[in-house]
Amino acid sequence: MKKLIPSYIRVPLIFAVVMAGMEYFIDSGDKPAFIEYPMVALFLGVFLFLLIAIEIVVSAVDKVTYHLLTDEQKKQLEEAQSMSFADSKFMKMLTRSKDIDQEDDVMLDHDYDGIKELDNVLPPWWVGLFYACVVFAIIYLIRFHVMGDYTQAEEFVAEMEQSDKQVQEYLKNAPDLMDKDKVTLLTDAPAIAEGKKIFESNCVACHRPDAGGAIGPNLTDKFWILGGGIKNVFNTISEGGRSGKGMVPWKESLKPTEIQKVASYVLSLQGSNPKDGKPAEGDEWVEEGAAPSTEATTEVVETVVDSTKTE
Numbered sequence: 274m275k276k277l278i279p280s281y282i283r284v285p286l287i288f289a290v291v292m293a294g295m296e297y298f299i300d301s302g303d304k305p306a307f308i309e310y311p312m313v314a315l316f317l318g319v320f321l322f323l324l325i326a327i328e329i330v331v332s333a334v335d336k337v338t339y340h341l342l343t344d345e346q347k348k349q350l351e352e353a354q355s356m357s358f359a360d361s362k363f364m365k366m367l368t369r370s371k372d373i374d375q376e377d378d379v380m381l382d383h384d385y386d387g388i389k390e391l392d393n394v395l396p397p398w399w400v401g402l403f404y405a406c407v408v409f410a411i412i413y414l415i416r417f418h419v420m421g422d423y424t425q426a427e428e429f430v431a432e433m434e435q436s437d438k439q440v441q442e443y444l445k446n447a448p449d450l451m452d453k454d455k456v457t458l459l460t461d462a463p464a465i466a467e468g469k470k471i472f473e474s475n476c477v478a479c480h481r482p483d484a485g486g487a488i489g490p491n492l493t494d495k496f497w498i499l500g501g502g503i504k505n506v507f508n509t510i511s512e513g514g515r516s517g518k519g520m521v522p523w524k525e526s527l528k529p530t531e532i533q534k535v536a537s538y539v540l541s542l543q544g545s546n547p548k549d550g551k552p553a554e555g556d557e558w559v560e561e562g563a564a565p566s567t568e569a570t571t572e573v574v575e576t577v578v579d580s581t582k583t584e
């Protein structure tokens with residue numbers, strides 16, 4: 274049998290298709306499946322081995338059978354192999370074209386200055402396509418113009434909603450879209466709850482479950498060593514504290530969105546005043562643009578200046 278594709282292309286091609294298929298269907302996170310799961314690598318190795326073995330066996334069988342053929346059969350085989358794709362049965366079936374030596378059968382008898390016309394049948398591939406289009410058109414007409422399934426405007430809206438969802442999904446997991454300049458304080462309950470979970474599994478050892486402070490400082494007061502407010506707190510958690518103090522950069526193990534949540538949770542504890550909290554460390558943090566605290570205003574002594582008075 275003549276092979277359309279030589280084995281040195283066929284083997285890598287089949288292998289690549291199988292490997293791509295496995296990568297597509299096996300969810301292995303960021304890493305390729307064959308690194309994440311050793312079984313996959315093993316399977317691919319065995320598969321490649323079998324593929325090569327089959328190639329070798331088939332070509333050996335081909336060679337042996339060729340030697341067993343009579344001269345007559347060898348000739349037939351060579352003839353069959355030299356036949357081009359255009360002459361194949363498959364192409365004949367698709368086109369039903371007449372061979373040149375049978376053209377007289379379909380020749381029409383007009384003759385325009387030597388230009389003659391053949392009356393070939395319509396090629397079956399074309400006729401099939403035509404009927405398929407007719408069927409499609411009927412179904413389309415009934416579905417959209419008679420039953421009024423949905424309009425293009427509705428389709429557009431649905432697609433936009435779908436892509437909006439995908440954008441949201443992407444933003445949720447996109448790593449670099451959040452940094453200390455863009456971060457905002459989250460106040461919705463689910464985000465705070467997630468932040469609490471992250472806090473409980475990573476931070477309580479040094480900051481205590483109520484954030485009152487142990488090895489790490491009290492996180493519930495208005496005093497911050499490294500600056501308060503969501504941007505500074507996000508930055509501290511992400512980049513860590515001063516070196517040697519024990520607060521490591523959490524960006525290595527938490528995603529920016531997780532840091533945002535835990536930072537928001539920490540800030541939600543402001544003023545919770547836990548029992549036996551560590552004494553305040555650092556400077557009092559006043560939110561930029563925030564109204565001065567009420568304590569401060571009550572202390573302001575009003576000095577009335579009589580502008581009409583002259584010295």
Ligand code: HEC
Pocket residue numbers: 471472475476477478479480488489490491492496497498499500506509510513514515516518519520521523535536539554555
């Ligand atoms: C190994 C102990 C340890 C762990 C675990 C730890 N911290 Fe800290 N944390 C510290 C220390 C110590 C400091 C003080 C750093 C400094 O003085 O520079 C600190 C400082 C901080 C500050 C700044 C406080 C200020 O006054 O400026 C924040 C916010 C904070 N930690 C949040 C967290 C969060 C959130 C986690 C969990 C993801 C966490 N920490 C886990 C030890 C820890």
